[in-house]
Amino acid sequence: MLKLYNTLSRTKEDFVPLVKKNVKMYTCGPTVYNYAHIGNLRTYVFMDILRRVLKYGKYNITGVLNITDVGHLVSDADDGEDKMAITARKQNKSPYEIAAYYTDVFLKDTAALNIGKPEILAYATEHIAEMIEYCKDLEEKGYAYETADGLYFDIQKFENYGKLSGIDLDEQQAGARVKVNDGKRHHADFAIWKKAEPNHIMQWDSPWGRGYPGWHIECSAMSRKYLGTTMDIHTGGVDHIPIHHENEIAQAEAREACKTVNYWLHGEFMLVDGGKMSKSLGNTYTVTNLIERGYSPLDFRYFCFSAHYRKRLNFTFEGLDAAKTAYGRLLVALAKHKAAAPTIVMIGSLPLVIDKVKKEKGINKKIKEYQKQFDEAIFDDLNIPLALGVLWTAVKEEPNYDIYKLALKFDKILGLNLNKLPKEPKQKKSSIPAKITTLAEKRKTAKANKDYALADTLRKEIESLGYTITDISGGGYELIKN
Ligand code: AMP
Ligand code: ZN
Numbered sequence: 450m451l452k453l454y455n456t457l458s459r460t461k462e463d464f465v466p467l468v469k470k471n472v473k474m475y476t477c478g479p480t481v482y483n484y485a486h487i488g489n490l491r492t493y494v495f496m497d498i499l500r501r502v503l504k505y506g507k508y509n510i511t512g513v514l515n516i517t518d519v520g521h522l523v524s525d526a527d528d529g530e531d532k533m534a535i536t537a538r539k540q541n542k543s544p545y546e547i548a549a550y551y552t553d554v555f556l557k558d559t560a561a562l563n564i565g566k567p568e569i570l571a572y573a574t575e576h577i578a579e580m581i582e583y584c585k586d587l588e589e590k591g592y593a594y595e596t597a598d599g600l601y602f603d604i605q606k607f608e609n610y611g612k613l614s615g616i617d618l619d620e621q622q623a624g625a626r627v628k629v630n631d632g633k634r635h636h637a638d639f640a641i642w643k644k645a646e647p648n649h650i651m652q653w654d655s656p657w658g659r660g661y662p663g664w665h666i667e668c669s670a671m672s673r674k675y676l677g678t679t680m681d682i683h684t685g686g687v688d689h690i691p692i693h694h695e696n697e698i699a700q701a702e703a704r705e706a707c708k709t710v711n712y713w714l715h716g717e718f719m720l721v722d723g724g725k726m727s728k729s730l731g732n733t734y735t736v737t738n739l740i741e742r743g744y745s746p747l748d749f750r751y752f753c754f755s756a757h758y759r760k761r762l763n764f765t766f767e768g769l770d771a772a773k774t775a776y777g778r779l780l781v782a783l784a785k786h787k788a789a790a791p792t793i794v795m796i797g798s799l800p801l802v803i804d805k806v807k808k809e810k811g812i813n814k815k816i817k818e819y820q821k822q823f824d825e826a827i828f829d830d831l832n833i834p835l836a837l838g839v840l841w842t843a844v845k846e847e848p849n850y851d852i853y854k855l856a857l858k859f860d861k862i863l864g865l866n867l868n869k870l871p872k873e874p875k876q877k878k879s880s881i882p883a884k885i886t887t888l889a890e891k892r893k894t895a896k897a898n899k900d901y902a903l904a905d906t907l908r909k910e911i912e913s914l915g916y917t918i919t920d921i922s923g924g925g926y927e928l929i930k931n
Contacts, residue, residue, distance in 0.1 A: 451506055451828045453682075454759060456690060456713040457613055461830050464712065466681045472508045473676040474500075475710075476567065477668060477685040477693065480517040481551035482536040485558055486733040487749065487764060488719040488726050492686040494750060495716035495758040495831075497564040499684065501862045502827050512567030513675045515668055516555075518548035519573045519651055519661055534650040544650050548574075558736040561746035563864035571671040573662070577653045580662040580670040583704065584641045584655075592703040593641060596632035600642040600657050605635055607699045613713060614691040639696050641666040665696040673701070683710040687717055717756075720763045739769070747865055748773040754833045754863070776865065782844040784870045786853035791927075796890065802927040803881055809847050816855055819843045827862055836862065881928055885916050889926060892918065 451464040466472050476496045479485055485493075496514075503510055519533070533544045540547065556566070573580075584600055587593040592606050604610045604618065611618055618637050640663040645652035652659045662670075672680060685694065694713065701709040721732040736746055752772035756762040794801040819839055826835035840859050843852050860867040892907035911918050911928075919927045 451502065452830050453712055453714060454830050456715050457710075462712070466508065467679060467711070470508050472503055472510045472512075472682060473680040474503075474510060474512045474567075474682040474684070475668070475672040475676060475680055476512065476514045476683075477689055478515040478517065478570075479551075479555050480532060480664075481548045481555060482533045483551060484735040484737070485555050486726060486735055487739070488721075488733075489686075490558065490562060490564075490736070490749070491719045491753050491762060492684075492716040493559055493564050494562060494753045496567075496684050497562075497864065498758070498831050498833060498862065499682070499714065500565055500567070501864065502831055505827070505861055510568065511676065513569045513571055513672060514567040515571045515573060515671050516548075516552055517573050517664065517667060518545075518552065519577075519667065531650060537650060545574075558746070561736055562750050563747065563866070565864075569675050571675065573667045573671070574651075576667070576671050576674065577662065579674050580666050581642070581653075581655050583666055583670040583673070583700075584657075584662075586704055587641060587700060590703065592700070594634065595657060597644075598632075599640040599644050599660065599663075601633055601638045602641050602696065602700055602703075603634060604637050604639075604699060607703050609702070610637075610699050611695060613695055613698060616691055616695065639663060639665060639692075641700065665693055666700065668693075669697050669701045669704075673705075678705045678707060679709050679711065682712045682714060684714045684716070687715045690715055716758045717761050720761055722765055723763055734764075742766075744769060744773055748776055751776040751865060754837050757834055758831060779841070779844065779865075780867070780870050783853055783856055783867060785848045786844065786846075786850060786856070787870060789848040789853070790850045796886075796925075800921075800925040801886070801889075802921060802925065804927060804929045809849065812846065812849055812851065815846065816843070816851055819855060820858070823859055833863070881916070881930070885911060885914060885928065888914075889918055889928060893926065 452461045453464045454461045476493075479489060500510060500512060533547060537544045537547050542550075552572075559566070584593065587602065588595075588600060591603075593600050593602055595601075610616075618635070642655060642657055642660055642662055644658050644660045649661065652661050672683075683694070683697075698709070719726070721730075721734075724730070726733050736749070739746070739749055748769060749772075752764070752769050753762065755768070755772065791802045791804045794803065819842065823836050823839045826832040826839060829835075836859070840856060840863070843855060846852055856867050888907050888911050892904045892911070895901070895903040895907060908918055912931075915931050917929045917931055919929070921927050
């Protein structure tokens, strides 16, 4: 049974989707006015692991990731300049060009990290009509009011505001600075539609004049369109808990009059050198920056596995070096297991399997145990560090092709390209002497003639020459050098 930590209940819960074996899932995506940094990418690696674990558990997923190609404002409090406008002005390009460029880079970066693309990519600019519809509905239901600069959600009309983060708005309201404002009834009321200044960079017609949607409404309108009133899982980074996700809950539950998300999952933050990532500190590294410094995107993916997704992860270049080394060692160790593949030679229509290594006694049992431990780790709230540890224990076994096959199975979750091993040792050609294969063939004929005494003598002769012969299904046999 898959267990997931639900931010809403603050406990690990059994995961039970609304419809058996089908999962409806929404992930807050990027605002495409800049490159995604390694912190953002950690959160998408987490989304990817969740999707892989669900698929491994044989769930069908309808996953939505939004691409916010409408600029939203620098501050969560609906003020400041439009982020998309800032970049467009700096680069002297249209916001559409900016959005197209950064979306493309985002998709390439995530692909390089083996982050699977959700089934639906929802572009905000293509859903303005749905957002307006949503806002109209909220206004008609009495949850929104118009001011001079937009349409605002009235949080005091929504009883359960704050249940995700445990925020106490009354306390906050008392301490809030009184603004010259803007006509808001409560400081935490948020714009679901903003009226545009004539020169605002992106704007659309609406019942409230020309304007543009608030950021929070984008996610609610698009998830409603593709996933219906209630989805199973909503993911994002922890920074979204107190404002963005509280606001999503408020407007969605107000509109639908029911619970709209059953499981809220949040990825913890990535720090850099123990502190915040910020442009001014010059530490908002991108995938390209890492490649320029000699790391592969998958070195970074491996690095992400050094902490559980609900733990903070401190990025340092020493840490990334250690991940790169460990990942390299893992590939080399696996190449040895791969090289232990049996050679199959067809003799007539029958397969002759020649094992280059003698199988350790009890290895099959151990492999089953590794599989069990791995499954337990990933189904226990996606414990990837533990699952990776199981793989490491397995690769330390004597070379065995079945360990390589096991690693490939684990890689369905890990996504580390374990099927693309570097510097594979060349497979040696079968070196079973002709004398031995002739004796083996004679024994096969003897067995076919039911001359078991002769077959037995031939087997002993083969053994005296240093080989073991074992019959395999299909009438073939296996020869192993002792
Ligand atoms: P944004 O484009 O700022 O909305 O961020 C995209 C995703 O990255 C969101 O899910 C954020 O919660 C997440 N995120 C932002 N900064 C970090 C960070 N330092 N570590 C991990 N996730 C982050
Ligand atoms: Zn969102």
